Every structure is written in C-alpha cells, then in structure tokens.
Amino acid sequence: MNYMACPAEASGRWVRHNPSMIRCFAPDVEAEGGVVTLRDDEAQHVARVLRLRAGDVLRVFDGRGREFDAVIEQTTKSAVTVRVGAPRPVVPEPKVAVTLAQAVLKGEKMDDVVRDAVMMGVAAIQPLFTTRSEVTLSALRRGDRRGRWQRVAVASAKQCGRATVPAILEPQDFESWAPGGVQLGAPMPGKGSLPACLMLVEPSAAERAVGLSNIDPTPPGAVTLLVGPEGGWTPREIECGEACGRLVTLGARTLRADAVPIVALAALFAFWKEF
Amino acid sequence: MNYMACPAEASGRWVRHNPSMIRCFAPDVEAEGGVVTLRDDEAQHVARVLRLRAGDVLRVFDGRGREFDAVIEQTTKSAVTVRVGAPRPVVPEPKVAVTLAQAVLKGEKMDDVVRDAVMMGVAAIQPLFTTRSEVTLSALRRGDRRGRWQRVAVASAKQCGRATVPAILEPQDFESWAPGGVQLGAPMPGKGSLPACLMLVEPSAAERAVGLSNIDPTPPGAVTLLVGPEGGWTPREIECGEACGRLVTLGARTLRADAVPIVALAALFAFWKEF
Numbered sequence: 001m002n003y004m005a006c007p008a009e010a011s012g013r014w015v016r017h018n019p020s021m022i023r024c025f026a027p028d029v030e031a032e033g034g035v036v037t038l039r040d041d042e043a044q045h046v047a048r049v050l051r052l053r054a055g056d057v058l059r060v061f062d063g064r065g066r067e068f069d070a071v072i073e074q075t076t077k078s079a080v081t082v083r084v085g086a087p088r089p090v091v092p093e094p095k096v097a098v099t100l101a102q103a104v105l106k107g108e109k110m111d112d113v114v115r116d117a118v119m120m121g122v123a124a125i126q127p128l129f130t131t132r133s134e135v136t137l138s139a140l141r142r143g144d145r146r147g148r149w150q151r152v153a154v155a156s157a158k159q160c161g162r163a164t165v166p167a168i169l170e171p172q173d174f175e176s177w178a179p180g181g182v183q184l185g186a187p188m189p190g191k192g193s194l195p196a197c198l199m200l201v202e203p204s205a206a207e208r209a210v211g212l213s214n215i216d217p218t219p220p221g222a223v224t225l226l227v228g229p230e231g232g233w234t235p236r237e238i239e240c241g242e243a244c245g246r247l248v249t250l251g252a253r254t255l256r257a258d259a260v261p262i263v264a265l266a267a268l269f270a271f272w273k274e275f
Numbered sequence: 276m277n278y279m280a281c282p283a284e285a286s287g288r289w290v291r292h293n294p295s296m297i298r299c300f301a302p303d304v305e306a307e308g309g310v311v312t313l314r315d316d317e318a319q320h321v322a323r324v325l326r327l328r329a330g331d332v333l334r335v336f337d338g339r340g341r342e343f344d345a346v347i348e349q350t351t352k353s354a355v356t357v358r359v360g361a362p363r364p365v366v367p368e369p370k371v372a373v374t375l376a377q378a379v380l381k382g383e384k385m386d387d388v389v390r391d392a393v394m395m396g397v398a399a400i401q402p403l404f405t406t407r408s409e410v411t412l413s414a415l416r417r418g419d420r421r422g423r424w425q426r427v428a429v430a431s432a433k434q435c436g437r438a439t440v441p442a443i444l445e446p447q448d449f450e451s452w453a454p455g456g457v458q459l460g461a462p463m464p465g466k467g468s469l470p471a472c473l474m475l476v477e478p479s480a481a482e483r484a485v486g487l488s489n490i491d492p493t494p495p496g497a498v499t500l501l502v503g504p505e506g507g508w509t510p511r512e513i514e515c516g517e518a519c520g521r522l523v524t525l526g527a528r529t530l531r532a533d534a535v536p537i538v539a540l541a542a543l544f545a546f547w548k549e550f
C-alpha cells in the first residue's frame with residue numbers, strides 16, 4: 001500500500017521505493033561490518049532493474065528475522081557486494097506460528113496463495129497433494145514448483161517488509177503426511193487449548209464444523225491450518241482432519257479456493273488480536 | 276471452493292456445477308409461477324456456454340435477496356425464457372451492512388477488489404477518486420468502468436452463492452464525497468457505538484490509528500470502510516477520515532493495496548462473529 005515512485009537519493013533515477021528503503025534478501029549476511037555478496041536474482045534486481053551503484057544505500061535481511069542497513073561496495077554484471085551496517089528493528093512476527101497446509105491449487109493460483117500467506121505472516125507453508133488435487137505430486141517435483149514458491153515467498157517478504165522468509169516445505173501426499181503432519185502445529189505447553197490443527201471445510205461438507213469465531217479465543221503457540229483444493233476435501237480426508245483437530249467454516253458463502261487462505265488467516269489473526 | 280465438474284442431469288454434457296445448481300441473475304423475476312426472460316449475458320452463458328436446453332433446471336436470483344428454482348422453457352439465439360418455481364432459502368446477508376469506499380486501483384486490480392468484496396458480503400461499493408489515485412475520474416466515466424464493475428459484482432454473486440448483488444455506486448471525488456459520504460454508514464440507533472466510518476491507514480501514516488481488533492466489538496448496524504489507493508491517503512484525506520470516524524490499521528506489515536479490502540473485511544467479519 002505504501003509503495004510510490006520517488007527519485008533515488010542524489011540521482012535522477014526513479015525507483016519503486018517504500019519509506020523504509022529498498023530491501024534485499026541476503027541469507028548469507030552475518031553481522032554488522034561484514035561484506036555480503038547478493039545472489040543472482042537479488043544482484044540482477046539491484047544492478048539492472050533498480051540500477052543502483054557503489055555508494056547507494058539499501059537494506060539487507062537474512063530471512064531468519066534480522067535486517068541491517070547496507071551500502072553497495074561494488075556492482076558487476078553478475079554480483080553485487082554490499083557492506084553491512086547497523087542492525088535495524090524489524091516488524092514483529094505474529095505471536096501464533098501458523099503453518100498453512102495447503103492443497104496445491106492449479107496454475108498460478110498457488111503462487112498467489114504463497115504470496116498472500118507470506119504477507120499475512122505464516123511461519124511455514126506445507127504444500128499437500130490431496131485426492132481431489134488437479135495437479136500430481138510427480139508433476140510438482142518435475143517442475144521444481146517448490147523452488148518457484150520459495151522465490152515467490154522471498155519476493156513477498158521483500159514487499160511486505162518481513163525479515164523472515166517462511167519455509168516452503170517439501171510437498172507431501174495428504175494421506176501419508178497426516179496425521180503426523182498436523183501434529184507439527186501442536187500447542188506449546190501452557191499456551192492455550194486450541195487444537196493442533198484447524199481444517200477449513202465448506203459448511204455443506206461437515207455438519208460437525210463450527211464457525212471460525214467459535215473456537216477458543218486464547219491464541220495457541222502454534223497451529224496448522226489445513227485448506228483444501230478447488231474440489232474440496234473428500235469425506236475420508238475430513239475424517240482425518242477431525243481426528244487430528246477441529247473442523248471450521250468461514251460462513252455460508254462459497255469462497256474461491258485461492259481466497260480461502262487469506263480470508264482464514266485474516267480472520268484468525270483478527271481473532272487472536274494480531275491486528 | 277465447491278465447484279467441480281459433474282455431468283448435467285440426463286445428458287452427457289459436462290458443466291461447471293456446484294452442489295446447489297447453476298444460478299442465473301434475473302433482476303426481473305417476480306414470483307413463483309411466472310416466466311422470466313434471461314438477459315443477454317445470462318442467456319449467452321446458459322445457452323452457449325453451458326448448453327442447457329428446454330427442460331433443464333437451474334436457479335434464478337433477483338439480486339435483491341430472493342432466489343427460486345426454475346426450469347428452462349425455451350432457448351433461442353438471443354434469449355432464454357425460464358418458468359419460475361418455488362422460492363428457495365438463501366444464504367443470509369451479514370448483520371453489518373458494510374459499504375466499501377474504495378479508492379480506485381489501477382487496471383484489473385479494481386475488478387479483483389469488487390469480486391472479493393462481493394464474495395465477502397459487502398452491502399455496497401463506493402469507488403472513490405483520491406489525490407493519489409492513478410486513474411482519473413473522467414477516464415473512469417468514459418470507459419464505463421462502473422458498468423464493468425457491476426458485471427463483476429453479478430459474476431461474483433453467482434459464484435459465491437449470494438442472492439444479493441451489491442450496488443456499485445457512482446464513482447465520486449473523495450473531497451466532494453466526504454464527509455457527507457462517510458455518514459452513509461451511520462450506525463442504526465441502539466446498534467452499538469462504532470463510528471460511522473473506519474478508515475484503513477498504514478501504521479506509518481497516522482500515529483492516532485488503532486489496531487483493528489481494538490475497536491468496539493459490538494457490531495454496528497452499518498459502517499463505511501475507507502480503503503486508499505496504491506500510494507496511500509494524503510495527510511489531508513486522513514484528517515478528513517479522522518473527523519468522520521476512526522483510523523484503523525491492519526498490523527505492521529505492508530499489505531498490497533488490492534489485498535487490503537479482503538483482509539480488512541475478513542478481519543471485521545471475524546471480529547463481529549459473522550463467521
């Protein structure tokens with residue numbers, strides 16, 4: 001929301017610039033005073049798209065929650081080296097670590113889900129292959145979709161100001177992943193009584209589901225949020241979700257499959273007073 | 276989420292079919308037993324895309340909250356007439372009538388905002404032209420963008436199962452619309468003390484803003500939700516919003532301009548226990 005075109009400092013070049021400066025992902029950054037080399041995508045973006053040069057200032061973040069001021073030392077065709085300056089305060093991560101366990105959606109919709117989930121503040125994304133998924137697990141692996149989603153996650157973290165890049169976990173078949181997987185989100189001791197897992201279902205799919213605002217309002221330490229594919233969960237998958245946690249709905253209207261995660265995350269974070 | 280390919284009754288044709296049947300927008304529908312002619316877009320969709328024929332069943336909704344079973348009587352190249360059957364229960368509208376007063380976004384992003392806002396359950400959408408809008412009011416009017424958004428609203432209502440199609444109000448210049456416009460959402464007497472208007476701002480844009488989950492949890496009868504353009508509100512616009520209501524934020528991360536409405540609506544409806 002707060003990006004606007006502003007002239008880069010002391011130059012006539014125009015860049016996409018937010019009030020808190022250009023941010024680059026530099027997973028190798030170590031500490032103030034060090035030098036770090038920006039990797040391929042980041043180097044290209046800085047040198048060719050933004051056309052920054054030695055002496056220009058930016059920020060680097062390590063994807064694990066740290067961010068620093070930095071100054072460009074050198075740009076070449078393939079690499080940009082920056083000197084790392086003082087650490088900076090970062091946007092706090094949500095108090096609840098949400099793993100979005102998302103059935104893989106078709107085409108670019110999954111990219112949008114990853115982008116939005118990172119922006120909303122998830123801790124990790126677990127792509128799942130379910131009975132009604134319209135994409136096969138082997139096709140996913142052939143196309144290195146996981147690598148692509150990880151790049152989408154980096155881009156989203158850059159844009160939304162997060163210093164943490166959520167992990168995109170290895171895509172799994174739902175049947176073999178659950179119920180072990182849904183226990184990943186087990187509540188931390190003493191941190192509330194919410195089940196380890198919330199499975200989003202359509203109101204028509206499960207009479208045993210409750211509206212999301214009826215769950216325990218005490219924020220858990222961590223939770224796994226299960227979101228199904230375009231065609232929904234099978235009854236067997238819903239049984240599995242119910243065995244491991246709680247079935248929840250988002251009202252009576254039919255939401256687009258790719259909108260369910262952002263709506264559910266916004267609702268949960270509002271409910272847990274993250275906003 | 277719950278669309279899947281199923282064979283149409285008693286035929287080998289495959290259609291996009293949700294469990295509650297094909298739904299057509301028929302604003303002229305009057306009562307059970309009558310006959311209604313589907314208009315251009317709807318007729319094309321039914322006859323040419325879905326290839327339904329006399330005797331096929333569907334549902335019609337009037338966009339004002341009523342829905343009926345229906346049977347096709349005749350299809351021609353340009354029109355489809357249907358006989359209206361029994362009224363059907365509809366998905367309830369949210370208890371809070373939210374008018375989304377949205378600064379017009381660039382390109383197709385505004386279409387997405389309209390689609391999502393209708394799916395989330397807004398009562399009306401007021402497109403606004405603000406100081407930092409990257410689209411001019413005259414360009415909007417020339418291109419009949421309002422008509423386009425109204426068609427997007429119909430399509431979204433069909434897909435999400437709403438029998439109500441929110442009105443797309445005539446686009447207005449923010450300065451001349453406010454503060455009269457923001458009072459449209461004045462709370463109904465005795466229905467809670469929330470201000471008539473909530474203006475979404477970036478945390479950096481206004482120290483006087485509160486997190487959305489800090490507002491009064493009593494649902495008002497109606498509210499106007501003001502969402503700014505890509506470049507944000509000007510300080511003067513924020514002053515105007517503050518004079519008419521409450522400045523609210525959605526946490527510390529930067530949200531994409533076109534994601535702000537769906538996130539804010541999901542958070543508000545969760546907060547007001549619509550889910």
